[in-house]
Amino acid sequence: MSILTLQQVSKTFQNYKAVDQISLTVPRGCIYGLLGPNGAGKTTTIRMITGITHPDSGDIFLGGNRVNKTIPSSIGYMPEERGLYKKMSVWDHLLYLARLKGLSVQKAKEELKFWIERLDMKSWYTKKVEELSKGMSQKAQFIASVIHKPDLLILDEPFSGLDPINTNLIKDEISRLRDMGTTILFSTHRMEQVEEICERMVLINKGKNVLEGDVEEIRKSHRQHLFELVSENDLPGRFPDEFHEIQRLGKKVRFNPEPHIQSADLLRYFLNEGIEVNAFREQFPSINDIFIETVEKSNQA
Amino acid sequence: MNKLWLIIKREYTTRVFKKSFILLTLLVPLGIIAFSVIIGFIMSRNTVQNIRVAISDPQQMVNDSLIRKNSEIQYIISDQPFESLKSGIQSGQYQAVLEVMPPEDLKQKDFKIRINTDERLDINTTESIRNTLARQYRNYKIKNLQLNMDEINTLDVDISLDRHAVFNQDKKQSNVSNVVGAILGGIMGILMYIFVLGQGMMVMRSVMEEKMTRIVEVILSSVKPIELMMGKIIGVGAVGLTQLLIWIIFMPLAGIITTLMLGKNVFKPSMSGVNVDQAIQQADSLGLENIMMELGQMNWWFIIPVFLLFFVFGYFLFASLCAAIGSAVGDDQSEAQQLLLPITLLIVMGLYIAMAAIRAPYSNLAVISSFIPFFAPMVMPTRLAFDPPVWQTLLSLAILAISCYFFALLAAKIYRTGILMYGKKASFKEIGKWLFYK
Numbered sequence: 001m002s003i004l005t006l007q008q009v010s011k012t013f014q015n016y017k018a019v020d021q022i023s024l025t026v027p028r029g030c031i032y033g034l035l036g037p038n039g040a041g042k043t044t045t046i047r048m049i050t051g052i053t054h055p056d057s058g059d060i061f062l063g064g065n066r067v068n069k070t071i072p073s074s075i076g077y078m079p080e081e082r083g084l085y086k087k088m089s090v091w092d093h094l095l096y097l098a099r100l101k102g103l104s105v106q107k108a109k110e111e112l113k114f115w116i117e118r119l120d121m122k123s124w125y126t127k128k129v130e131e132l133s134k135g136m137s138q139k140a141q142f143i144a145s146v147i148h149k150p151d152l153l154i155l156d157e158p159f160s161g162l163d164p165i166n167t168n169l170i171k172d173e174i175s176r177l178r179d180m181g182t183t184i185l186f187s188t189h190r191m192e193q194v195e196e197i198c199e200r201m202v203l204i205n206k207g208k209n210v211l212e213g214d215v216e217e218i219r220k221s222h223r224q225h226l227f228e229l230v231s232e233n234d235l236p237g238r239f240p241d242e243f244h245e246i247q248r249l250g251k252k253v254r255f256n257p258e259p260h261i262q263s264a265d266l267l268r269y270f271l272n273e274g275i276e277v278n279a280f281r282e283q284f285p286s287i288n289d290i291f292i293e294t295v296e297k298s299n300q301a
Numbered sequence: 302m303n304k305l306w307l308i309i310k311r312e313y314t315t316r317v318f319k320k321s322f323i324l325l326t327l328l329v330p331l332g333i334i335a336f337s338v339i340i341g342f343i344m345s346r347n348t349v350q351n352i353r354v355a356i357s358d359p360q361q362m363v364n365d366s367l368i369r370k371n372s373e374i375q376y377i378i379s380d381q382p383f384e385s386l387k388s389g390i391q392s393g394q395y396q397a398v399l400e401v402m403p404p405e406d407l408k409q410k411d412f413k414i415r416i417n418t419d420e421r422l423d424i425n426t427t428e429s430i431r432n433t434l435a436r437q438y439r440n441y442k443i444k445n446l447q448l449n450m451d452e453i454n455t456l457d458v459d460i461s462l463d464r465h466a467v468f469n470q471d472k473k474q475s476n477v478s479n480v481v482g483a484i485l486g487g488i489m490g491i492l493m494y495i496f497v498l499g500q501g502m503m504v505m506r507s508v509m510e511e512k513m514t515r516i517v518e519v520i521l522s523s524v525k526p527i528e529l530m531m532g533k534i535i536g537v538g539a540v541g542l543t544q545l546l547i548w549i550i551f552m553p554l555a556g557i558i559t560t561l562m563l564g565k566n567v568f569k570p571s572m573s574g575v576n577v578d579q580a581i582q583q584a585d586s587l588g589l590e591n592i593m594m595e596l597g598q599m600n601w602w603f604i605i606p607v608f609l610l611f612f613v614f615g616y617f618l619f620a621s622l623c624a625a626i627g628s629a630v631g632d633d634q635s636e637a638q639q640l641l642l643p644i645t646l647l648i649v650m651g652l653y654i655a656m657a658a659i660r661a662p663y664s665n666l667a668v669i670s671s672f673i674p675f676f677a678p679m680v681m682p683t684r685l686a687f688d689p690p691v692w693q694t695l696l697s698l699a700i701l702a703i704s705c706y707f708f709a710l711l712a713a714k715i716y717r718t719g720i721l722m723y724g725k726k727a728s729f730k731e732i733g734k735w736l737f738y739k
Contacts, residue, residue: 013738014731014734047518047721050521050522051522052518052521052522052721053721053738071521071522071523071524071525073523075522077518077519077522078519079515079518079519079522081515081518081723082515082516082518082519083513083514083515083516083519084514084516084519085315085511085514085516086514087315087319088315096307096311097519097520097523099307100304100307100308100520100523100524101523102303102304141519144519145519
């Protein structure tokens with residue numbers, strides 16, 4: 001069951017197609033990565049999903065309903081270009097944003113207390129926004145996007161400017177929300193985060209959907225038959241030619257063998273030769289590599 | 302609707318409960334009090350030089366009692382010739398010696414009187430001495446021509462026109478009603494001008510700030526752009542009204558305090574300009590009672606609601622344009638000023654036309670500009686006190702209301718796109734294109 005579906009969605013600004021016939025499906029309850037280089041149309045796509053702008057053509061369905069000109073309240077959105085009113089206190093500000101999402105004063109205060117405690121902001125909520133550090137205000141913005149318990153949470157570069165401790169704090173919250181049934185749409189160009197967090201992803205380039213699917217499957221389907229061996233004892237000077245050794249760094253060797261040679265064949269050879277195997281694995285390409293490869297390919301097309 | 306209310310509330314409370322607002326609101330009346338006290342004090346000071354003047358008057362033409370009435374400069378009258386009075390200058394008894402002679406020909410009009418002094422005389426002092434002497438010569442002539450003082454006084458006449466309607470049984474119009482209308486119209490026009498310009502700028506700055514701090518996208522994921530824009534315009538307008546109300550309450554207080562501190566007629570004698578004296582005389586001749594009566598006769602049940610409507614529509618018209626500009630420019634102040642210029646020009650032109658309309662509320666200029674939406678909010682209210690034809694008032698209001706709606710819609714479209722555009726310089730052409738985005 002999908003929570004969000006885009007069908008042939010397009011949006012043009014002044015002779016340039018920001019989004020060009022994008023279709024995608026986000027299953028309910030997963031963490032979904034929206035990737036793409038700068039200017040690929042990620043933010044425009046998100047803005048159309050949140051109802052901030054409207055597509056020129058195509059349809060967007062949210063939980064089975066067509067998104068029209070009303071702003072869907074079941075979405076929580078943390079934009080990349082984010083800020084807060086500087087002169088307001090954190091508490092007043094978050095209360096205001098929660099009220100705009102349709103929460104009653106009572107309910108908003110309850111939720112706010114919960115989140116301030118949870119994100120360790122107790123000594124900060126009486127302060128003015130302008131006194132907050134960047135990380136602190138980021139956390140405040142995160143609260144603003146989740147306080148109304150949205151079904152779909154859209155996070156645009158949520159970790160930019162966060163230190164490792166706060167990054168982990170937010171990551172944990174994201175997983176917790178996912179476990180509670182929230183679907184998370186996660187937009188970024190930091191690929192290692194996608195590998196770490198996302199289950200599914202779509203890659204957008206020049207306004208077009210160039211790659212979509214399960215993150216692990218994408219990695220598998222892009223593997224290039226690369227293997228890595230780590231050995232503590234002395235490695236032989238040469239491996240058989242058909243192994244195609246491509247790199248040797250200290251105790252690490254990488255192979256790109258002939259297609260008929262499988263991992264079992266390699267392992268058997270190492271054992272027969274008496275090479276101590278400390279680690280051996282097939283190398284999946286990183287999302288980063290896939291990203292670069294796919295983007296370059298689609299740029300040439 | 303609930304969200305709009307929340308936005309209005311935030312825009313209002315964050316401004317009104319800010320220290321700077323409270324301070325400014327209270328300080329402006331205090332500042333005005335201080336200013337008027339200081340100005341009053343300066344104006345009430347003797348501005349002539351502190352000198353004593355001897356008058357050498359061998360033939361005793363100077364009237365002693367008349368000269369003492371004017372006490373700005375101290376005069377010493379003597380029948381000695383200048384030569385024997387010289388020593389007085391040396392000893393510092395007086396600083397100047399005037400030599401007066403009765404005119405040989407009573408028909409002579411121009412006199413050259415010698416003043417012997419080493420002091421440099423400033424304009425005010427020269428003026429004062431000239432006036433004193435002129436009165437003396439006039440007096441001398443009257444006496445020697447054997448004219449009757451009372452008869453001369455009857456030569457001055459004052460005319461006021463008493464208008465009576467012939468067929469139209471409309472309101473009586475008198476000299477008083479013109480003056481009252483002018484004052485009332487002037488106040489309305491200027492109020493409108495200050496309010497529209499001041500609050501319009503505030504709306505613009507606030508939109509720019511929202512765009513700059515990047516809060517806007519967060520808000521827009523909860524409310525529609527038009528709600529945010531309208532909420533802001535209404536909220537900022539309410540702030541302005543609050544300030545206005547406080548001042549309206551405070552201003553009379555300021556006046557009272559000033560008068561108490563300086564004594565009653567601080568301003569009257571001091572401003573030495575003839576115009577002020579005349580105006581005061583005129584006001585005196587009109588009489589407070591007449592003014593009050595005239596005010597009582599005004600059709601307040603019509604004027605006040607209509608004025609408020611013009612106020613609201615005028616404010617909305619300009620404020621939504623300001624919001625559109627704010628959304629288009631972002632953080633570039635100078636660019637904002639550039640785009641704001643046409644609007645400021647319109648408002649200033651409106652004010653000038655309004656000022657002209659006070660003097661000629663039935664002129665073609667006044668009537669036609671009442672039907673131009675950008676001028677109407679300033680021009681029509683100034684004319685209201687002059688009892689213009691009802692159809693003109695209503696037509697003007699209708700045109701304004703329709704254009705207000707139209708421009709608010711237009712502004713909302715620009716706002717919607719502009720507020721999310723970062724880093725690009727928006728030309729008028731580009732802004733024009735935004736109007737057609739979905």
